[in-house]
Amino acid sequence: MTDASTPRRIAVVLMNLGGPDGQESVRPFLFNLFNDPAIIGLPGIVRTPLAKFISSKREEEAKANYAMMGGGSPLLPETEKQAAALTERLRRDWPGDDVRVFIAMRYWNPLTPETAKAVEAFGPDQVVLLPLYPQFSTTTTQSSLKAWREHYRGSGRISAVCCYPEATGWIEAQAALITAQLEKAGDKPVRVLFSAHGIPENLVHRKGDPYQEQVERTVFAVVERLGLQDWTICYQSRVGPLKWLGPSTPDAIEQAGRDGVGAVLVPIAFVSEHVETLVELDVEYGHLAEEKGVSPYLRAPAVGVTDAFIEALSEAVGSAVDRTGIAPYGPGCQGDWKACPCRGIAA
Numbered sequence: 001m002t003d004a005s006t007p008r009r010i011a012v013v014l015m016n017l018g019g020p021d022g023q024e025s026v027r028p029f030l031f032n033l034f035n036d037p038a039i040i041g042l043p044g045i046v047r048t049p050l051a052k053f054i055s056s057k058r059e060e061e062a063k064a065n066y067a068m069m070g071g072g073s074p075l076l077p078e079t080e081k082q083a084a085a086l087t088e089r090l091r092r093d094w095p096g097d098d099v100r101v102f103i104a105m106r107y108w109n110p111l112t113p114e115t116a117k118a119v120e121a122f123g124p125d126q127v128v129l130l131p132l133y134p135q136f137s138t139t140t141t142q143s144s145l146k147a148w149r150e151h152y153r154g155s156g157r158i159s160a161v162c163c164y165p166e167a168t169g170w171i172e173a174q175a176a177l178i179t180a181q182l183e184k185a186g187d188k189p190v191r192v193l194f195s196a197h198g199i200p201e202n203l204v205h206r207k208g209d210p211y212q213e214q215v216e217r218t219v220f221a222v223v224e225r226l227g228l229q230d231w232t233i234c235y236q237s238r239v240g241p242l243k244w245l246g247p248s249t250p251d252a253i254e255q256a257g258r259d260g261v262g263a264v265l266v267p268i269a270f271v272s273e274h275v276e277t278l279v280e281l282d283v284e285y286g287h288l289a290e291e292k293g294v295s296p297y298l299r300a301p302a303v304g305v306t307d308a309f310i311e312a313l314s315e316a317v318g319s320a321v322d323r324t325g326i327a328p329y330g331p332g333c334q335g336d337w338k339a340c341p342c343r344g345i346a347a
C-alpha cells in the first residue's frame, strides 16, 4: 500500500504468445513464431528461409484448426478479460496509484513494439512485466522478456515476474476446476492427465531450460492439494522432427484406454482457452479417446478469470513492484533470483 500523496504510475504488461485474428493472419503469425531464435535456434540466414518454408507448409492445417473456432484465435479476447479483471483488482488494492494493464503478444497483435510505444506514452514510474506462463521457458517467457528489452525505450523502473509454478491462487484455481470434473465423473474410475505444451527435449537436457521441472512443481502441488491417486504428466502439441518431452498426451490417452479408465484432461501450462485446448484437447484428442474407449473423457477449463488466479496474478505484481530486475517467485527464493526455479536464466 502506498502513501496517497505519492501516487505511483504503474504499467503492468501481460505477456503471451498471441494468435491469428483471422484466416489471413495464420501464415504471418506462424512465420513470426518459427522465425524466433528462441523457437528455432539457428542463425537468421538459415532460420528465416526455414520459417518461410514451415509456415507455408503448416498454413492449411493450422487454418482448418482456427476455422473451428470461428476463423481466428480467442487468445486475445480471453487475455483482455484477464487484463480487465486484474485492473479492477489492482485498483482496488492500490486506490492511491495510477495502474494500467497492457497486453504484449509475442507473435501477433498487439505485438511487443506497439505495446512498448503505448507504455512509453503512459510514462510510468514502474513497469511490471508479467508473463502469462506460470512455468518459465526459454521458448516463451525468456523470448517475451528479451523482445521487451529490445523495444521499450520509455521511463520507469522495470521489473519482471519470472514464473509462478506453485503460486497459491494458481494451484487453488486448478484444484477447484479439477474437482468439478472429478465430481462429473462420479463413481467411474478416471485418471487425471496433466497435459502441458511440449518443448524439444534438448532444450531441457542441453540448455538447462527449467520448464519441465517447473511443470512438475505445479503438478506435484495440485496432486498433493487434492490427494490424487491416479494421475500422470504428459506433453501435447509436438511440432517438427526433434524429440520432444514425453510421454505425449495421445500416448497417455491410449494408455488410459488400455488400463480401462476414463480421463480428466488438465491444461497445466495454459491460463486461457485457445487452439491448443479447444481444438487439440477437445476435438483431436477427444476423437482419439472415443476410438480407444476412454470414457468419460472430460477436460478442466483453463483458469481464465477465476478469482483465485487473478489473486495469484495480483500477488505476483505485488512481488515485483517497487523494484528492478527479476522477482523470484516464491518465499523460498525471495530476494535471491539464483535460488529461484528459473535458476536466474530470466535475469
Ligand SMILES: C=CC1=C(C)c2cc3[nH]c(cc4nc(cc5[nH]c(cc1n2)c(C)c5CCC(=O)O)C(CCC(=O)O)=C4C)c(C)c3C=C
Pocket (backbone or CB within 6 Å): 017, 018, 019, 020, 030, 033, 038, 039, 058, 062, 073, 074, 075, 133, 137, 139, 140, 197, 198, 199, 200, 239, 269, 270, 274, 275, 276
Ligand atoms: C507453455 C506454453 C507454450 C510453450 C512452451 C510453447 C512452445 C512452443 N510452441 C511451438 C509451436 C506452436 N505453438 C502454437 C500455438 C500456441 N503455443 C502456445 C503456448 C506455448 N508454446 C499457445 C498458447 C498457442 C496458441 C496460440 C493461439 O493461436 O491461440 C502454434 C500454432 C498452432 C499450430 O499450428 O499448431 C505453433 C506452431 C513450438 C515450436 C514451441 C517450442 C519450441
Ligand SMILES: [Fe+2]
Pocket (backbone or CB within 6 Å): 197, 237
Ligand atoms: Fe506453442
Ligand SMILES: [Fe+2]
Pocket (backbone or CB within 6 Å): 162, 163, 326, 327, 328, 329, 337, 340, 341, 342, 343, 344, 346
Ligand atoms: Fe526466477
